[in-house]
Amino acid sequence: MPLGQRAGDKSDSRFSGVEVLDFPAGECLPAVLSHSLSSGFDFLLAPLVDPAYRPTPGAVLPVAASDLVLGPSQWSSHIVGKLSEWIDLDAEDEQLRLDSELTLKQEVAWASHLSLQACVLPTPRRSSCGNYARVVNQILQGLTNMQLWLRLPLEKSEPMDGDHDKVKNSDHMTEMDDSWELWNSFRLLCEHSSQLCVALDISSTLPSMNSLGRWFGEPVRVAILQTNAFLTNARGYPCLSKRHQKLMTGFFNHSVQTGCSQVMKATMKKMDPLPEQERFEINYRDFLQSPLQPLMDNLEAQTYETFEKDIVKYTQYRRAVAKALVDRVPDDSVSTTKTVLMVVGAGRGPLVKASLQAAEETGRKLKVYAVEKNPNAVITLHSLVKLEGWESVVTIISSDMRCWNAPEKADILVSELLGSFGDNELSPECLDGAQRFLKPDGISIPSSYTSFIQPITASKLHNDIKAHKDIAHFETSYVVKLHRIAPLSPPQPVFTFNHPNYTPNASNQRYTKLQFDMPPDMGSCLVHGFAGYFDSVLYKDVHLGIEPSTATPNMFSWFPIFFPLRKPIYVPLGSPIEAHFWRCCAPTKVWYEWAVTTPSQSPIHNSNGRSHWVGL
Amino acid sequence: MPLGQRAGDKSDSRFSGVEVLDFPAGECLPAVLSHSLSSGFDFLLAPLVDPAYRPTPGAVLPVAASDLVLGPSQWSSHIVGKLSEWIDLDAEDEQLRLDSELTLKQEVAWASHLSLQACVLPTPRRSSCGNYARVVNQILQGLTNMQLWLRLPLEKSEPMDGDHDKVKNSDHMTEMDDSWELWNSFRLLCEHSSQLCVALDISSTLPSMNSLGRWFGEPVRVAILQTNAFLTNARGYPCLSKRHQKLMTGFFNHSVQTGCSQVMKATMKKMDPLPEQERFEINYRDFLQSPLQPLMDNLEAQTYETFEKDIVKYTQYRRAVAKALVDRVPDDSVSTTKTVLMVVGAGRGPLVKASLQAAEETGRKLKVYAVEKNPNAVITLHSLVKLEGWESVVTIISSDMRCWNAPEKADILVSELLGSFGDNELSPECLDGAQRFLKPDGISIPSSYTSFIQPITASKLHNDIKAHKDIAHFETSYVVKLHRIAPLSPPQPVFTFNHPNYTPNASNQRYTKLQFDMPPDMGSCLVHGFAGYFDSVLYKDVHLGIEPSTATPNMFSWFPIFFPLRKPIYVPLGSPIEAHFWRCCAPTKVWYEWAVTTPSQSPIHNSNGRSHWVGL
Structure with missing residues (x-):
């Protein structure tokens, strides 16, 4: 359950809260909460313990309010605990360190008792925070539901209390000026705990968009707008700069909640409702699915149903077939030439339909073979042919295309065997088998396809895979609607397959080494794995694909693929990423191997x- | 079973072999082997397949000799296979890559068929060898017993076929000139496979000792002396330079076998036999043991027996007690003063004995309480007192020192509660408890102890821990006789405890952050964990300990401790290592946490x- 209780869509980013800066002792808290709720906010970020308190043997913890002051659901839905800011676990002073450890543990224990959903950990006071991380990590081992949000400035404005000089690493200063570095170091020490998240303080100045973008792949739970982040507009009201608005929209789109640093009724711009396609996809966001095994398993009716709804995809196929028909049969031969078109992997018939539409459009005569290995789909195919009255045009073949003995050769071979990564559903192997019954000058639609990858930050995906506690899940590729991720460098092509392919001894094994360069103003980053896409040339200029820069609009048949890394790789500022991808083939299976070397x-x-x- | 069959001690480094440079086809191999054995060598490094062969469909692999030419035990004890050197898995030429992959797999399959113990993989031809590593890694997954030794020059003399220019990383060139970098990159890609080892080619020039030293922590199986590594002495015989001799002695001491690059009867200097202590310890080399839990478990007689044999240790105790007695009782008070000395953790009595000897030596009168919690040891103590006639001097107390109600207070408290890491057997907690019955000006022997750590390369220990396939074994500290390891930086002090300790609210929690700098001429390295030691001041200038630079000679009661890292950390040339060690305390247990941040x-x-x- 997200914080706050407003009605709305399933995104948890529509909620906003207010930070309480003073210490609302005793009965004060309900009043502050009630005022904030009535001002349109959903939750409070409030101190739990008197900031003047230091551990004293036998003392009772001076909490802001007894647990009876608010009801259990109020505590859990409307209060985020703010832990004492004097806590300094990496102080030189040993007593201060020990007091800090004791207090932090006591306050978190109190927050757990109140069933709060989250507590905000004070901003680290130093760039080296090994002891802070150790204590937080110990706490995380014992937490069941509550999250800890490490509070960090989006951009570090003031120098931290420094032990910079102790570290000799030459570019350490620059790295540590970037609060992302602090976060990264903290979460690595805490083993990527899924309950350790980020609360970002947004002030007046913002780093570059590339630097900001990294946070979209991190578990940022709230963006806290400081008073100085607001400008005053012509009418004297507070407003946000264009860049700040863009950032907040970015956070909204990545399901990050917002908060203000003090009680100020910020008029948050009303966001547009989600478009139809995104509403459909919202349940799939960052949800890892195993890719289909269409050769080994027969698809279910439900799956056919879903894919057949993708009008855009079949429009592209219709356009490609039409162009191929026109190229193949000159206008003056239309009445005398019948083109043999074979749909290999016909499923329940959408490509047969698209091909016949193309023939009608172009006035070309067609003889169609619909080859399908799934006997259940073949039943539907027969009904369709009968229903549409295609008996004289369409021949249905219930067979695996790799072993069918075709009675004649085809002019055009049409297939839709592509996976999210192009060749990952074994289109190359299937079409190699089908190529036997294509005429020497015949056309394959698609005529080629290329896979693409790009490195991404994706802490949620990493944690979801880690939850399986094995290596196998980190060596699997997943189909996933990527949402809370940060792309780090543009996608690059990996493997290309062309059809038909008459090269002697052609192998479908592939090896590609790629080098990704990061934008120089991005800073360092952490790669959790690679997002994969494909683009396919159906025929000449008709393509379809999901590679972001050229993606076919409004097509929903394919989500991207994700290749995880067993251990995320830190990429220091200025370093490229060198990745290797292999497509390996054995007599009964095909698989990918991948590695990073730089x-x-x-x-x-x-x-x-x-x-x-x-x-x- | 090590390669070769000579009688000798248990070390496998006494064996040496010869590399066969030409292709010994057919019946030639037995003759070469027999000649080499009679020349005093133990094994041959020989090509298995005609180097002129390239994969041809239907061709029979042109092997050097059929498996019938040598007997099974000859193949396995005397032949190391040399895989074809033309193999180039990272060539630009795809056909060459595919041929290389096929041949490598065929040759290894043939070597497995012959039950060879090892094959030597050809030296990588390029600094980037991702595809080579992928193929080797695939092979390693399926190997049961055979090892693969990656052949590498100790120092790279000639530039490799280069794709240097493709990598932008500024200091990449320097790093890749160091063959250790190539090894490190290869084994990381192959997940530290325990069957992937190193064969080092030694030529005329050698890198610095610090650079060489890193290899002592790596799985180097053979050092191959190239012809140009030999000098000619005054009599015209081949000999090795002083530096080469030192290196070979180092390899010998780390159980690395030797080989020569061609048939040349090198007179290897006869090594001295192992000294007594090392002979005792040889079975413990790199064998991981869990530290004792002397508070929770009672030691067995066997354990007491072993520790009591450590004469050096008790001599130091005797000296310390003697000095303390002299300080405490001036010569003119000798006849009137009786010193109360309590041995806490008396075991079977060695410290009682040492204390009484010290009293006799110094002419001081003693009243001894021997406090011991293990009732079995108390039985032995009673026998000892009776046997030695100490009844009037020694009172035996069967109790845990932490809860004993002493009838009087002690002048001197003597204990030996130290573990390999000083405080790791809870000496601080025990002595805090015993301090109640020490006079305010009383003396504790030991008066202080300090733990030390240093980063090490220890690939064998890493692999032994990894074999458990869990995290828990990587979060355990082990007592271990370190052998095949490379220390990377001198040990530094970690935690110190002083006794008695009258500081109010004193805590036995500790936190220390350490920075280790590596010698500038060492190159990059991989840290598998930290070796730990202790040094203890018994009294004034009498100390005992195992910290290497100040270790008490000929003392065998303690092996070092080892704190592993879950994932070894690569330390680039010039970077320090920053490590954090915590000693944490809870009501019923004490533990260490550790982390690396730089x-x-x-x-x-x-x-x-x-x-x-x-x-x-």
Whole structure:
């Protein structure tokens, strides 16, 4: 359940809160809460313990309000605990360190008792915070539901109390001026705990968009607008700069809640409702699915149903077939030439339909073979042909295209065997098999396809995979609607397949080494894995695909693919990422292996397809 | 079973072999082997397949000799296979890559068929060898017993076929000139496979000793002396330079076998036999033991027996007690003063004996209380007192020192509660408890102890821990006789405890952050964990300890301790290592947590003592 209780869509980013700066002792808290709720806010970020308190043997913790002052659901839905800001676990002073440890543990225990959903950890006072991380990590081991949000400035404006000089690493200063570095170091020490999140303080100045963008792949739970982040507009009301508005929209789109640093009724711009397609996809956001095994498994009716609804995709196929028909049959031969078109993997018939539409459009005569290996789909195909009256045009073949003995050769071979990563559903192997019954000058639609990858930050995906506690899940590729991720460098092509392919001894094994460069103003980053896409040339200039820069609009048949890394790789400012992708083939299976070699070496993932493979 | 069959001690480094440079086809191999054995060598490094062969469909692999030419035990004890050197898995030419992959797999399959113990992989031809590593990694997944030794020059003399220019990382060139970098990158890609080892080519020039030293922590299986590594002495015989001799002695001491690059009867200097202590310790080399839990468990007679044999240790105690007695009782008070000395943790009595000897030596009168919690040891103590006629001097107390109600207070408290890491067997907690019955001006022997750590390369220890396939074993500290390790930086002090300790609210929690700098001529390195030691001041200038630079000679009661890292950390040339060690205390247990924050962040190990702790 997200914080706040307003009606709305399923996104938890529509809620906003207010930070209480003073200490609302005793009966004061309900009043502050009630005022804030009536001002349109959803939750309070409030101190839980008197900031003047220091641990004293035998003393009772001076809490802001007894647990009876608010009801249990009020505590849990409307209060985020703010832990004492004097806490300094990496102080030189040993007594202050020990007091800080005791107080932090006591306050978190109190917050747990109140069933709060989250507490905000004070901003680290130093760039080196090993002891702070150790104490937080100990607390995290014992927490069941509550989250801890580490509060960090989006941009570090003031120098931290410094132990900079103790570290000799030359570019350490620059790195540590970037609060993302602090976050990264903290969460690595805490083993990527899924309950450790971020609360970002937004002030008047903002770093570059590339630097900001990294946070979209991190578990940022709230963006806290400081008073100085607001400008005053012509009428004297507070407003946000264009860049701040853009940032807040970005956070909104990545499901981050907002808060203000003091009681000020900020008029948050009303966001547009989600478009139809996104509403459909919202339940799939960052949800990891295993890719289909269409060769080994027969698809279910439900799956056909979903894919057949993708009008955009079949429009592209219709356009491609039409162009191929026109190229193949000159206008003056239309009445004398019949084109043999074979749909391999016809499913329940959408490509047959698209092809016949193309023939009608262009006035070309068609003889269609619809080859399908799933006997259940074949039943539907027969009904369709009968229903549409295509008996004289369409021949249905219930067979695997790789072993069908075709009675004649085809002019055009049409297929839709592509996966999110292009060749990952074994289109190359299937079409190699079908190529036997294509005429030497015949056309394959698609005529080629290329996979793409790009490195991304995706802490949520990493944590979801880590929850399985095994290596196999980190060596599997997933189909996933990417949402809370940060792309780090533009996608690059990986493997290309062309059809038909008459190269002798052609192999479908592939190896590609890629180098990704990061924008120079982005800062360092953490790579959790690679997002994968494809683009396919159906015929000449008709393509379809999901590679972001050229993606076919409004097509929903494919989500991206995600190749995780067993251990996320830190990429220091200025370093490229060198990645290796292999497509390996054995007699009964095909699989990918992948590895990173720069800036540091990952193990080679999925050796021999031990964790994940696609069956032939 | 090590390669070769000579009688000798248990070290496998006494064996040496010869590399066969030409292709010994057919019946030639037995002749070469027999000649080499009679020349005093133990094994041959020989090509298995005709180097002129390239994969041809239907061709039979042109092997050097059929498996019938040598007997099974000859193949396995005397032949190391040399895989074809033309193999180039990272060539630009795709066909060459595919041929290389096929041949490598065929040759290894043939070597497995022959039950060879090892094959030597050809030296990588390029600094970037991702595809080579991928193929080797695939092979390693399926190997049961055979090892693969990656052949590398100790120092790279000639530039490799280069794709240097493709990598932008500024200091990449320098790093890649160091063959250790190539090894490190290769083994990281292959997940530290325990069957992937190193064969080092030694030529005329050698890098610095610090650079060489790193290899002592790596799985180097053979050092191959190239012809140009030999000098010619005054009599015209081949000999080795002083530096080469020192290196070979180092390899010998780290159980690395030797080989020569061609058939040349090198007179290897006869090594001295192992001294007594090392002979005793040889079975413990790199064998990981869990530290004792002397508070929770009672030691066995066997354990007491072993420790009591450590004459050096008790001599130091005798000297310390003697000095304390002389300080405490002036010569003119000798006849009137009786010193109350309590041995806390008396065991079977060695410290009682040492104390009484000290009293006799110095002519001081003693009243001894021997406090021991283990009732079995108390039985032995009673026999000892009777046997030695100490009844009037020694009172035996069967009790835990932490709860004994002493009838009087002690002048001197003597204990030996130290573990390999000083405080790790809870000496601080025990002595805090015993301090109640020490006079305000009383003396504790030991009066202080300090733990030390240093980062080390220890690939064998890493692999042994990894074999457990869990995190807990990587979060445990081990007592271990370190052998195949490379220390990377001198040890530094971690925690110090002083006794007696009258500081109010004194805590036995500790936190220390350490920075280790590496010798500038060492190159980059990989840290598998930290070796730990202790030094203890017994009294004034009498100390005992195992910290290498000040270790008490010929004392064998303590092996070092080892704190592993879950994932080894790569330390680039010039970067320091920043490590954090915590000693944490709860009512019933004490544990360590540790982490590295520079050059990169490890997780915090053993949070809340979840994997390893010492019970109070």
